[in-house]
Amino acid sequence: MTTSPADIAVIGAGPAGLAAAAAARGRGARVALLDSAGRPGGQYWRHRDGHNPIPASLRQDILAGHAVWHVEVEADGFVLHTTAGEVRARTVIVATGAYDRQLPFPGWTLPGVFTAGGAQAMLKGHGVPVGDRVVVAGTGPFLLPVAAALRHRVTGVFEAGSPLGFARHPLAVARNPGKLVEGARYLRALHGHRIPFHTRTAVVAAHGDDRVHAVTVARLDRNRRPVSEREIECDAVAVGYGFTPQLELPLQLGCDTRLDADGSLVATADEWQRASVPGVYLAGEVCGVGGAQLSVVEGAIAGAHAAGARPRRSLLRKRAALRAFAAAMHDTYRVGAGRPADDTIVCRCEEVTVREVRESVVDLGATDPRGVKLLARPGMGLCQGRVCGYATACLVAEACGRPVTAADLRGLAARPIAAPVTLGNLAEGVEDA
Amino acid sequence: MDVLVIGAGMVGAACAYHCAAAGLRVTVLDRGGVATGTTSGGEGNILVSDKEPGPELDLALLSVRRWRILGERIGADRLELEHKGGVVVARSAPALAGLADLTGRQRACGVDAVDVTAGDLPALEPNLTRDVTGGAHYPQDMQVQPMLAAAALLRAARDLGATVHTGTEVRGFLFGRDGAVTGVRAGSGDRAAGWVVNAAGTWGGEVADLAGAPLPVLPRKGFVLVTEPLPRVIRHKVYTADYVAGVASDDAGLETSVVVEGTRAGTVLIGASRERVGFDRRMSLPVIRELAAQAIGLFPFLADVTLLRTYLGFRPYCPDHLPVIGPDPRVPGLVHACGHEGAGIGLSAATGHLIAQTLTGATPDLDLAPFRPERFAA
Amino acid sequence: MTTFSFDGEEVTAEPGQSVGAALLAAGYRSWRTTRHGGAPRGLFCGIGVCFDCLVVVNGRPGLRACLTEVRDGDVVSSQEGAGRDHLAC
Numbered sequence: 001m002t003t004s005p006a007d008i009a010v011i012g013a014g015p016a017g018l019a020a021a022a023a024a025r026g027r028g029a030r031v032a033l034l035d036s037a038g039r040p041g042g043q044y045w046r047h048r049d050g051h052n053p054i055p056a057s058l059r060q061d062i063l064a065g066h067a068v069w070h071v072e073v074e075a076d077g078f079v080l081h082t083t084a085g086e087v088r089a090r091t092v093i094v095a096t097g098a099y100d101r102q103l104p105f106p107g108w109t110l111p112g113v114f115t116a117g118g119a120q121a122m123l124k125g126h127g128v129p130v131g132d133r134v135v136v137a138g139t140g141p142f143l144l145p146v147a148a149a150l151r152h153r154v155t156g157v158f159e160a161g162s163p164l165g166f167a168r169h170p171l172a173v174a175r176n177p178g179k180l181v182e183g184a185r186y187l188r189a190l191h192g193h194r195i196p197f198h199t200r201t202a203v204v205a206a207h208g209d210d211r212v213h214a215v216t217v218a219r220l221d222r223n224r225r226p227v228s229e230r231e232i233e234c235d236a237v238a239v240g241y242g243f244t245p246q247l248e249l250p251l252q253l254g255c256d257t258r259l260d261a262d263g264s265l266v267a268t269a270d271e272w273q274r275a276s277v278p279g280v281y282l283a284g285e286v287c288g289v290g291g292a293q294l295s296v297v298e299g300a301i302a303g304a305h306a307a308g309a310r311p312r313r314s315l316l317r318k319r320a321a322l323r324a325f326a327a328a329m330h331d332t333y334r335v336g337a338g339r340p341a342d343d344t345i346v347c348r349c350e351e352v353t354v355r356e357v358r359e360s361v362v363d364l365g366a367t368d369p370r371g372v373k374l375l376a377r378p379g380m381g382l383c384q385g386r387v388c389g390y391a392t393a394c395l396v397a398e399a400c401g402r403p404v405t406a407a408d409l410r411g412l413a414a415r416p417i418a419a420p421v422t423l424g425n426l427a428e429g430v431e432d433a
Numbered sequence: 434m435d436v437l438v439i440g441a442g443m444v445g446a447a448c449a450y451h452c453a454a455a456g457l458r459v460t461v462l463d464r465g466g467v468a469t470g471t472t473s474g475g476e477g478n479i480l481v482s483d484k485e486p487g488p489e490l491d492l493a494l495l496s497v498r499r500w501r502i503l504g505e506r507i508g509a510d511r512l513e514l515e516h517k518g519g520v521v522v523a524r525s526a527p528a529l530a531g532l533a534d535l536t537g538r539q540r541a542c543g544v545d546a547v548d549v550t551a552g553d554l555p556a557l558e559p560n561l562t563r564d565v566t567g568g569a570h571y572p573q574d575m576q577v578q579p580m581l582a583a584a585a586l587l588r589a590a591r592d593l594g595a596t597v598h599t600g601t602e603v604r605g606f607l608f609g610r611d612g613a614v615t616g617v618r619a620g621s622g623d624r625a626a627g628w629v630v631n632a633a634g635t636w637g638g639e640v641a642d643l644a645g646a647p648l649p650v651l652p653r654k655g656f657v658l659v660t661e662p663l664p665r666v667i668r669h670k671v672y673t674a675d676y677v678a679g680v681a682s683d684d685a686g687l688e689t690s691v692v693v694e695g696t697r698a699g700t701v702l703i704g705a706s707r708e709r710v711g712f713d714r715r716m717s718l719p720v721i722r723e724l725a726a727q728a729i730g731l732f733p734f735l736a737d738v739t740l741l742r743t744y745l746g747f748r749p750y751c752p753d754h755l756p757v758i759g760p761d762p763r764v765p766g767l768v769h770a771c772g773h774e775g776a777g778i779g780l781s782a783a784t785g786h787l788i789a790q791t792l793t794g795a796t797p798d799l800d801l802a803p804f805r806p807e808r809f810a811a
Numbered sequence: 812m813t814t815f816s817f818d819g820e821e822v823t824a825e826p827g828q829s830v831g832a833a834l835l836a837a838g839y840r841s842w843r844t845t846r847h848g849g850a851p852r853g854l855f856c857g858i859g860v861c862f863d864c865l866v867v868v869n870g871r872p873g874l875r876a877c878l879t880e881v882r883d884g885d886v887v888s889s890q891e892g893a894g895r896d897h898l899a900c
Contacts, residue, residue: 070716252716364588365467365599366584367599374581423660423728423736424737427726429722
């Protein structure tokens with residue numbers, strides 16, 4: 001399927017992508033809005049049949065079910081190779097979002113342990129709660145809407161950090177009064193459903209044979225070491241330690257990346273949301289995790305500028321305020337590497353343990369995560385390190401006695417094939433050529 | 434006498450291990466990590482089947498014997514060394530005639546090459562296409578996990594007293610009054626050595642330049658496709674008879690002749706493209722598509738199998754497609770072990786063994802004359 | 812309502828639901844065993860990132876249950892290992 005190139009291809013129809021597409025279209029650009037899902041909205045605007053958050057003006061531009069597996073740079077634009085054919089565009093806006101970041105703990109591979117976003121997707125996208133006695137755990141403000149949505153089914157929320165950390169950032173909070181209101185609303189909802197909210201507490205183990213039936217939670221001391229433990233019965237766990245941006249496409253395109261304040265690898269954007277590669281824009285979590293509101297603002301800036309217009313100054317001010325809040329959030333909900341026991345599985349796909357990762361460093365002389373990946377196979381399985389990449393980088397850096405670097409994360413984030421494609425589909429392209 | 438090996442890849446690891454085992458004091462330097470350069474882009478081929486009679490085949494036959502010994506000493510499991518054998522498939526009458534001629538000449542050199550009829554190929558490879566004219570079975574061909582093997586050999590060398598310094602780049606050579614090499618200038622300071630072994634793989638030419646003894650080692654780009662994990666679906670290293678022609682080709686353009694094999698991890702590896710385009714790290718979809726199509730031609734079930742990732746490597750080649758092995762008479766004390774093209778993993782065991790023999794004054798098992806460094810001098 | 816079979820049992824789903832969501836709603840937690848440890852796995856990320864919820868749908872293995880929409884009459888079965896044992900040799 002090769003048609004005439006669009007002016008702008010927006011990849012990802014979440015908050016950032018939709019805002020970018022709307023802004024670009026509003027300025028007369030011909031837009032193709034690609035999304036891997038059958039129904040757009042991204043992970044944030046989930047909607048079941050009958051509820052469509054997509055503005056009518058954009059519906060004709062949406063290419064649903066188009067998972068981009070590779071981007072090629074050509075002289076006059078880009079070729080997006082998708083699971084539903086090729087799309088050509090002169091400019092690309094990458095708005096591929098993020099997914100839950102995970103820190104391994106014993107038992108996290110048991111059925112019934114979900115990512116926080118997974119629990120939310122099941123409930124909001126499919127109307128299915130993940131359990132009747134759900135433990136919500138991890139760190140960050142996202143745990144609150146997950147728990148609030150599951151309501152009486154939540155046994156407790158266990159936040160490894162402490163929201164009191166926001167007190168260290170009074171200015172950032174003052175510039176974003178809406179965020180405080182939002183947080184207070186969720187906390188009231190938890191209170192209304194009598195859901196206990198524990199801070200400085202983490203799930204350190206999940207128990208069960210073929211499904212989870214209990215977790216061990218522990219109070220954390222100042223150094224994030226577990227000090228007092230207790231077991232809690234549950235039939236599901238929803239866990240997330242912040243988010244990992246989806247950087248496959250920016251990395252394929254050769255965009256510059258950096259280590260953000262939350263420890264994630266993000267693509268570098270300039271004041272107009274331009275990436276370091278000409279013709280490429282970035283919007284939303286790919287250039288720094290900051291939530292849906294920030295994504296919308298960045299999308300609007302990127303879309304307008306990509307369409308040749310000057311983004312409104314008010315957008316730039318809003319972005320500055322929201323970024324200040326994001327920075328305060330990252331500082332408040334700091335994520336440590338954790339210290340999982342040696343027999344804890346790090347890589348769920350290849351079933352690689354913490355011990356094997358450490359031995360690759362100590363016995364075999366690996367000095368970075370890429371080397372460990374080649375020796376012990378964490379990140380070599382079907383998910384290609386999407387789930388274990390961050391934790392592997394942390395464990396390797398710790399074993400090497402140094403902090404995690406952007407290069408460490410890049411070594412596990414580069415994926416020349418960004419979505420599953422069969423060899424048969426690939427080979428079909430030979431006849432076209 | 435102290436030996437300093439530049440390069441912690443497969444060839445450097447084999448040199449370090451054999452030298453340490455021979456009683457030499459060994460230091461290994463690498464500007465990157467263990468096996469993260471040329472070796473990390475390889476497939477792990479230990480092949481006699483793809484070589485025409487000549488010095489490289491003799492080296493490969495020695496290497497197959499040395500790999501067996503390494504497997505026994507270090508543990509085949511720790512190297513993921515598999516004596517799986519190779520199967521070469523001909524898909525036309527001329528290709529089969531050419532293959533039969535090659536196996537005959539290879540047998541005369543000591544290769545175990547068995548001609549196989551089209552009817553007997555399914556017994557060797559049940560999932561192979563039935564659209565074949567015939568083939569050959571090479572029981573001596575082996576496979577190894579290159580990064581693991583290099584790391585395990587370096588580990589074994591360390592146990593024998595060798596030291597390994599990664600993240601340490603060699604920036605120059607130190608010379609005595611007589612012009613002989615006395616050590617190197619490295620990122621971490623000067624290091625004295627009686628012998629310096631250039632095992633820098635694709636960057637062997639740059640190291641040789643630093644020593645003032647130029648070598649024409651050039652990069653040849655090659656892609657490898659990795660599928661989703663599968664049960665054991667392919668038993669041998671399987672490739673088409675065209676592969677042999679491709680390996681020896683001087684064509685500068687793109688060539689693809691597919692090699693398909695299973696791995697212990699369950700993934701199927703699909704190689705091997707050849708492009709002489711310098712150090713260009715960009716992904717090339719036309720090459721990937723061509724390899725996929727050729728692999729499906731050999732194993733039709735692969736059409737439904739998912740591609741997990743691709744990787745690329747730079748094979749260090751010399752104009753005559755032979756490696757450079759042995760002391761450099763132009764610079765006493767400098768010894769080369771590089772330029773093995775796409776066969777460095779396979780040829781590393783013999784290379785390390787021969788270097789150790791040379792440095793200890795023993796008579797090498799093989800005449801090194803065809804691999805001498807000064808052969809390129811105009 | 813949509814009806815499909817899972818390992819021979821009849822399961823109902825709401826239109827538009829994924830195989831994974833429908834199985835979860837029906838009380839199933841796992842439908843795959845791992846290649847090395849034979850450990851049970853089911854949904855984890857729920858959004859197509861982790862590849863843990865692999866399932867066989869109408870004979871095709873390796874599909875992500877969280878992304879695969881249920882269709883009426885689908886024959887769904889659990890997946891052991893790579894799900895392609897018929898090719899093993």
